[in-house]
Amino acid sequence: VAGKVTVREGPTYLDDLNSLNLDADDKKAVQDAVEEIVAAVTDNPNNPDKSRAGDPFPRDHHQTWKKRIALPGSNMGKRGALRLAYWWRRKERQIGLLRLYYKRDKVDLAQKEIEKAKDHFNPSSST
Amino acid sequence: MRFMNEARNLEFARLAGGTQALIEEVISSKKAAPAKAATVVVFPLTLAAHLRGTRDITRKLLQAERAILDLPDEQQTDDILYRALTDASWVVDILSKILKTGDQLFNKGSLSETEWPPDVVRELASLEEGFEDLQETLALGVSAEFRQELEAAKIALDTNEDRS
Numbered sequence: 001v002a003g004k005v006t007v008r009e010g011p012t013y014l015d016d017l018n019s020l021n022l023d024a025d026d027k028k029a030v031q032d033a034v035e036e037i038v039a040a041v042t043d044n045p046n047n048p049d050k051s052r053a054g055d056p057f058p059r060d061h062h063q064t065w066k067k068r069i070a071l072p073g074s075n076m077g078k079r080g081a082l083r084l085a086y087w088w089r090r091k092e093r094q095i096g097l098l099r100l101y102y103k104r105d106k107v108d109l110a111q112k113e114i115e116k117a118k119d120h121f122n123p124s125s126s127t
Numbered sequence: 128m129r130f131m132n133e134a135r136n137l138e139f140a141r142l143a144g145g146t147q148a149l150i151e152e153v154i155s156s157k158k159a160a161p162a163k164a165a166t167v168v169v170f171p172l173t174l175a176a177h178l179r180g181t182r183d184i185t186r187k188l189l190q191a192e193r194a195i196l197d198l199p200d201e202q203q204t205d206d207i208l209y210r211a212l213t214d215a216s217w218v219v220d221i222l223s224k225i226l227k228t229g230d231q232l233f234n235k236g237s238l239s240e241t242e243w244p245p246d247v248v249r250e251l252a253s254l255e256e257g258f259e260d261l262q263e264t265l266a267l268g269v270s271a272e273f274r275q276e277l278e279a280a281k282i283a284l285d286t287n288e289d290r291s
Contacts, residue, residue, distance in 0.1 A: 059268065087281055
């Protein structure tokens with residue numbers, strides 16, 4: 001029988017959590033999201049239900065995942081939601097919490113790649 | 128899979144393009160008759176049908192594009208990932224324009240609920256968010272800088288684990 005899934009909070013994740021200054025409701029939303037992930041990987045370790053586990057980042061053997069967390073106090077909906085990056089170590093049955101950030105905090109990084117993609121596949125868009 | 132997605136892209140372009148053209152017609156007709164600002168333009172079924180068609184194909188397209196995240200690493204080539212990122216960005220650009228313009232016209236009373244059905248609009252907005260999310264996952268996934276951040280966080284977690 002497979003063992004219980006454990007959750008470890010990495011130091012970088014804890015730094016993120018402290019710096020975000022979330023209120024009690026928001027912290028509860030993060031906790032609920034982690035519980036959803038645990039349930040999803042427990043139910044199906046090799047192919048977790050994405051509505052609960054989020055999406056795997058490409059090219060990392062489906063080990064690092066991103067989960068959107070809608071904050072109850074936010075009126076921005078999912079666009080203003082937090083993102084939790086985590087490490088699913090199937091063999092160890094362990095979830096390592098890696099990063100917690102707002103989408104807007106990674107917009108510049110994402111935009112750089114979007115522009116690169118557009119330039120590559122739509123040469124007319126680059127001048 | 129690429130060819131299937133390309134066929135869906137073409138279908139999306141056809142339906143979304145039709146929706147955009149019909150919305151443009153509403154705007155033009157308003158400009159031509161400014162005195163009748165609240166007049167509802169008479170092609171409710173055509174616009175609603177295009178909007179439903181756009182929603183249906185967007186649903187299929189999102190499912191197909193998200194399947195790229197399930198591929199084994201060796202199949203997630205630069206070509207596949209950057210192309211999917213371009214596709215996702217293209218869909219987001221078109222849908223956000225349609226939703227923004229349509230909502231503005233609806234709020235002004237230039238479109239009725241029959242022409243701009245709230246349930247279809249809501250689902251289309253949710254699908255657009257799905258594409259934005261996919262766009263973000265792909266973009267950060269191919270970003271060397273972001274991957275370094277994650278690797279550093281993994282090392283920190285492992286180091287911390289060894290000490291505990």
